[in-house]
Amino acid sequence: MGIFSVSNDVRFYGQLRTIGTTSTQIGKIISRQAMKIACFGIIAGLLGSFALSNFVIPMALRTLTEANTGITVAQRPIIYIGAALFSLITVLLSVRKPIKIAKRISPITSLHYQKEAAEVKPKLKSKHFSASGMAWRNIQRTKKKSILAMLSIFLGITACLVVTLFIQSMSTDNFIDSAMEHDIELTNQTLVLGHKGEQKQLFDEDFTNELNSLEGVGNISLQREQTIVPEYSEDMFYSYIWDKYQSQGMEAPGADYYEQYPNRFYTQLVGINAEKLKEYIVENGMDYKGFYNGDYGLLVADKPELFPNDMTLRFQCGQISEFEAVVKGDMLELPICGFLPSSYYGGLSTDAPYIFVSDDYMERICPDSYISQLGIDVNSANEKQVVSAVRELCNQEGSISLTSKADLSEGIHSAKITLYALGGGIAFVLAFIGIINFANIMFTNIEARKHELSVMESIGMTKKQCRRMLQMEGFWYAIISLALCLTVGNGLLILAFQAFKGIVEYAVFSYPIWMMIALAAILLAFCWLIPLLFVNRMMKKQRLKGCGRINL
Numbered sequence: 001m002g003i004f005s006v007s008n009d010v011r012f013y014g015q016l017r018t019i020g021t022t023s024t025q026i027g028k029i030i031s032r033q034a035m036k037i038a039c040f041g042i043i044a045g046l047l048g049s050f051a052l053s054n055f056v057i058p059m060a061l062r063t064l065t066e067a068n069t070g071i072t073v074a075q076r077p078i079i080y081i082g083a084a085l086f087s088l089i090t091v092l093l094s095v096r097k098p099i100k101i102a103k104r105i106s107p108i109t110s111l112h113y114q115k116e117a118a119e120v121k122p123k124l125k126s127k128h129f130s131a132s133g134m135a136w137r138n139i140q141r142t143k144k145k146s147i148l149a150m151l152s153i154f155l156g157i158t159a160c161l162v163v164t165l166f167i168q169s170m171s172t173d174n175f176i177d178s179a180m181e182h183d184i185e186l187t188n189q190t191l192v193l194g195h196k197g198e199q200k201q202l203f204d205e206d207f208t209n210e211l212n213s214l215e216g217v218g219n220i221s222l223q224r225e226q227t228i229v230p231e232y233s234e235d236m237f238y239s240y241i242w243d244k245y246q247s248q249g250m251e252a253p254g255a256d257y258y259e260q261y262p263n264r265f266y267t268q269l270v271g272i273n274a275e276k277l278k279e280y281i282v283e284n285g286m287d288y289k290g291f292y293n294g295d296y297g298l299l300v301a302d303k304p305e306l307f308p309n310d311m312t313l314r315f316q317c318g319q320i321s322e323f324e325a326v327v328k329g330d331m332l333e334l335p336i337c338g339f340l341p342s343s344y345y346g347g348l349s350t351d352a353p354y355i356f357v358s359d360d361y362m363e364r365i366c367p368d369s370y371i372s373q374l375g376i377d378v379n380s381a382n383e384k385q386v387v388s389a390v391r392e393l394c395n396q397e398g399s400i401s402l403t404s405k406a407d408l409s410e411g412i413h414s415a416k417i418t419l420y421a422l423g424g425g426i427a428f429v430l431a432f433i434g435i436i437n438f439a440n441i442m443f444t445n446i447e448a449r450k451h452e453l454s455v456m457e458s459i460g461m462t463k464k465q466c467r468r469m470l471q472m473e474g475f476w477y478a479i480i481s482l483a484l485c486l487t488v489g490n491g492l493l494i495l496a497f498q499a500f501k502g503i504v505e506y507a508v509f510s511y512p513i514w515m516m517i518a519l520a521a522i523l524l525a526f527c528w529l530i531p532l533l534f535v536n537r538m539m540k541k542q543r544l545k546g547c548g549r550i551n552l
Helices: 002-008 010-018 023-066 077-094 096-103 107-111 131-141 143-169 172-179 205-213 234-247 274-283 288-293 359-365 380-397 405-448 450-458 463-503 513-544
Strands: 184-188 217-230 267-272 297-300 311-321 324-340 355-358 370-378 400-404
Touching: 023 077, 023 096, 077 096, 131 143, 131 463, 143 405, 143 463, 143 513, 172 405, 184 380, 205 217, 205 370, 205 380, 217 324, 217 359, 267 274, 267 359, 274 288, 274 324, 288 324, 288 355, 288 359, 297 311, 324 355, 355 359, 370 380, 380 400, 380 405, 400 405, 405 463, 405 513, 450 463, 463 513
Parallel strands: 267 355, 297 324
Antiparallel strands: 184 370, 184 400, 217 267, 217 311, 217 370, 297 355, 311 324
């Protein structure tokens, strides 16, 4: 903005110097001009961002939170202050060079001013006019500005593609498959940690028989849980307890707390189909047959180093009452020969870590254990009808939560539409910034080359040829920028996706081909039309001054 104003008003500053204006006064004029534009721009930007963050984004995120994404709206006034200060500092730094240029302008310089251009050796390839060749040579004359314009377009489009890639790569099917193993999952809420009432066996034989009688219901899998009270040992458990409380920003109980209150140190023994963990067990070098037969259990912990190498868990079965466990039965022993990450058991957990064992082991020691979860596979043709029937059955029983892939898919689909609208808008803004920067540079070049264009017209170049040459310059900018996007940009997309994949495991690479086509079409149209609009504006301005040719 500042350099263009100086180059466009060289004669104006020369005239000011003629009537006695000092270089310091000229610097103040440019500074005030820059500050006025900056104030309008910053205020408009802050108002726009305030409206966006307080109305549009909360409206969008309400849709996302309905899909249980856990995203919430948070306002930080310091961000607005930081953005305003950053913009103001950017203007103050960028206006320094234009001020230096303006201070060096003398009355004589202003009379003979012509935009400096790099010298290029003339290459006569044809006796005929070549708009493409002349446009390419003009781009080479101002390499720094040309590179800046191309990089600006390239970065804007690449940023747009990255945002679109992130949204498009969030596979709904993969997310649902990673979040749910079965088409319908039922949970016994009386067994959930924190439930104040009595534990109940809700998924009894009558309930499962009613499920099996529904048309479209396939395989039904069970997950059993039994409350157990492990024998507390400071050497075995306290490092885990202390780390858990610290990670949650809470103060851990004393090392001897559970020695004083042993019935408060309880957990859940979870029975699982050994086949579900076979791949994990084999990959980690553990004995699958031993786990299947119930020779050992797996402890749920993300930091195995907090536990001793050789562990044998001594415990009694029990039942929770008033946040304490009432034990019953004999003391049992279970070797611990491996660990599971906490993702295998979501939700809240007790101070004592959860223990996974095979169904066969659970059946041996606790044949009357509670069924905590039911997984139901459904024929896809009858999925909606089955979900509706199962929900009605759960409502009759009470204290049963139902989660289905159909409901989750519908919520995620709605959330993705919102993300596309929100993310697509941000992406287009990023791409548009690059195109606007190109327009600014192109406008500056045309204004600075008015004298040159006037000379070329005087030796026979028509207005049509002038327009075509400038349009070809814009076309070259677009072609080179798109070539960068399709080479370097695609490499950046792959790197960005790999980083994204590390955070969002269910993401699937999906190249934003339609966004690329749309951006390419918009870029080509802009780069072809912007030079035409600017040169027509310049010619119209000259005609109003009474000049037939493009001259100063």
